[in-house]
Amino acid sequence: METPVSRSHPNPRHGVRVVGKIRPFLESEAARSCPILMGRSGDGHASVFFGDQNRGSKGSSKLDWCYGPEEGVNDVFSNEVKPLLQELLEGRNSCVIAYGAPGSGKTQLIQGTEESPGLALLTVTDIFPVVEELGGSINISCYEVYQDHVYDLLEPKGEVLVMEDANQRIQLKGLSQVPVKSISEFKDLFLHGCDLKTPSQNIANDVMVKSHRGVIIYVSCVDKESKQSFVAKINFVDLAGYEDIKKKHDVKCTLAESAKVNKSLYSLLNVVQAVNSNQNYVSYRESKLTRLLQDFISRSTGAVLVTCMSPVACLDTVHAVHLASRSCQMVNQHHHDSIKSSKNASRNVPSCSPMGRVRELDASLKKLDISQFGSIEKKGYGTPSETNRRLQPSGNSSRKPGSAIHASFKKLDMSQLGSIEKKGPQHLGNSLRKPGSSVHVSIEKINNSSMMKGRKLFNLKSPCIKVEKKICASDVGINREPSVSDMDVSIVNENEHSKIDDSGPSALEVDAVSVNEHNCVEGLVGIGPALEVDVVSANKHNCVEGTVDIEPAVESKLSSDQHDDIVENLNHNPAFDVAASTPLLTDKLREISNSLKLWSNKPIGISTPQDDQCKRKLSGDTVDPQTPVGLHHLDYNSRFEDVGTPQDKWRTRSTGLKKSLVQECLTYLNSANKEELKALKGIGEKRATYILELREETPEPFKDVDDLKDLGLSSKQIRGLMSKILGDLKHDFWC
């Protein structure tokens, strides 16, 4: 273990720091080999190494910082928690989360013991005198999240409801707040009061359960300067242990229980990642845990997620740290910057739209350290140097301001999980392009059966080329900042190997394209109405990896055999195993599969003007791609209206129909009067009154089906409720 390096404090402390803490060896572990090692850099970051035997699942992970076994809880407190307390006393919420595999020291870190206090007790000890001096007070709540339900640990009653008020603050209805008048009172309540039989144990009949537990410390004070009173809170969360549910299972808790725990942990890490990469949409609603933490984890609050590790590497720990690593600030900083510039460059799709959200979520995948997915690297591709040689530009590489970029992506081999190779770059010389001229990006996706292709010409009021990495500015010589927002390509990062072309009519659109130093295209690529490639990123071997989402084809359709082949390939791709522990990727794979199914189900009656060209390209001829003529005039409706059986049309529309029916139900619940509400299945006097109360706080409290869970309704009850509403609507319609 190396000597500690002093850690830099980001200032101000916003977002979530993801740090590691390796606990000391226990007696039983001392004799064992394969310790976890760490390295810390002078610029305030750390890497955790897992040793040779874990190399298969990636030998190291980056974190925002890491504390070694020789460092105590006090070190974590002074470096990570103290800066948050400063903010707490100024009225800002914050949060400290202990995450990790079972037995990694989470409870010891958060709760500790009388002799060796954890972070929560150290916090109260630290702030108590200050709050007293300010004439303020401290209250606490202790809770447990078990199977996506929240329970009070200090005054156990029914379930605690997690709700959002009119100011979009989270209210924990039914969670008691107990005043604490001294540090010893806090100790009694926190260390001993919560150790009685918990609600989850009651539910599970005394069986050992896996649940998240937390203590919220509320500080009520009067601001010295403004003389205004405020309540700020800090939440200490001891998460249930992350466990690979595929391995031989602990008989004490069920598989379903572990799966639920992992799901909530994934959703938490997704939230942390979204916050740290400054995404517009943060999926707090994914689980009760994230909903509960909504007020504590945001860009405007400070938080720290401590990834606890046993000192001996085991697979659960390795996976837990890898997952944490993708959410850390350091890993997401670049992505944050690129999203920011992407937003500046502006696109037609507003980021708050569902598609925008999907794209932002997908974009986050790109910032995964791709070597995590080493197993999906395209084999036989040559070393980076070989690749570079092959990709040397053949023409004059100098580029003038305003010149055009032609990024051509060829060969989408679905069996490689959507690997896209940028082949045969050619420079078209000093193709001058003035502001207002166009960029032609051609996207071509060809698998063995020449699936599809398409391209986009988009107009630029000014060049939108951003120079990055190893690009020599004099070589490129292009304006670095787009000055006009009217452009379809948000970011184009190019290097000296990029190819230029500025011909062809408009057909498809591309969101963001970047080229890394190995001449690989990476970024977020959305291709208009015809195709959809969400995330593409490149690894160091010049292979593009990521998630590819393909929307209904325009030019050709997959036969069911082709579809099965692709799904089969995806299923047999070693990456799929890795994906199982990487929720976003798994979700995307599911989406790919669904999209492909949908696709193969739809007969598309569009002629395939590019067929010949596809064939020519497959046969190896280098031909500049041509935009499908008139493709952009077609919208989905016109494409599907005149083709297929009524059943096909129904399938095409049913998703939209379902969504609108759900929306109808929510609108009904947001507007029905008390009597109408009470006439619904599952809604009695109490719930109807409660809904009306909610409406007073927020005019439309139900925006999502998940919101109905806040009424304490089970999924079955929600289905019954919706059936009743829809039944009534149907009745009204026919009468």
Ligand SMILES: Nc1ncnc2c1ncn2[C@@H]1O[C@H](COP(=O)(O)OP(=O)(O)OP(=O)(O)O)[C@@H](O)[C@H]1O
């Ligand atoms: N800093 C430490 N110093 C000494 N022992 C420690 C330390 N941290 C943890 N331990 C010991 O390691 C063991 C596991 O710790 P702990 O119960 O905190 O893990 P956990 O991650 O909360 O486990 P679980 O997920 O099963 O609740 C305990 O025996 C604890 O005493």
